[in-house]
Amino acid sequence: MFQTNRKYDRMAVRLSxxxxxLMAGESLVLSSLTKEFNVSERTLQRDFRERLVYLGVEGQRGVxxxxxxxxxxxxxxxxxxFVKQTGMTRLFPGLDSRLLNLLLSERKQAPCIIWHHAHRTSAEHSDNFYQLIYAISSYQQVIVLTDNHRFNPLYPYQFIYREGLWxxxxxxxxxVQVLLLDDIHQVQNLTMTFIPRDDISQLSRQNSFIAALPHFQVINQLIKPLTPIKEEI
Known part of the structure; x- marks a missing residue:
């Protein structure tokens, strides 16, 4: 049973x-792939002809x-x-495939430029960012460490980018809890999932809430004495 699971794990990694x-536009050479994945040409041919048939892969002379x-x-x-999921559709009136092709056309001067403040978040937070995006996508509970607190468990709902900060x-x-990505030192994904609350999901889409994000910690500190919370152990 264990060997079977390992076999399918290797196949999943290879197919991914x-x-x-292929999606990146690469031309894949069969002889090179056999060495890279340590499988036979027959196995790879089966990948392209059966397991990935829905992609419509073209094969000629081993490429x-x-x-x-x-x-x-x-x-x-x-x-x-991507544009829809990140809320950028309102920046481009009537964005569709026709307009997209014009925006992506190769020319010396781009037809549109979007100016924004310099992004202050450094690459050192990229791993934490990925783990939290994964947890958000899979409704997964996490443990998050900051300078002053250990959030266990934390239910992540959404990242919001505002004025150079996540x-x-x-x-x-x-x-509701709001954390600055720059303040997060460590993220540990847990196996337990959670059910998102509709009120919090709707709150994160309100313009007034997004506008108040930089001041959330101050507001939270002010209301804490009025609504004491018993911390779970």
């Missing part, structure tokens, strides 16, 4: 890598790639999804 590289029209279709869909909107001890 192949998909990512596999995605057709250009397929790449463009996936690219447009992924970009539009704010984490979360639930802790049944109350």
């Amino acid at each position: 890598a192949l998909i990512a590289r 596999y790639r995605l057709p250009l029209n397929t790449l463009n279709a996936y690219r447009d869909k992924d970009i539009l999804t 704010y984490l909107v979360a639930e802790y001890n049944k109350q």
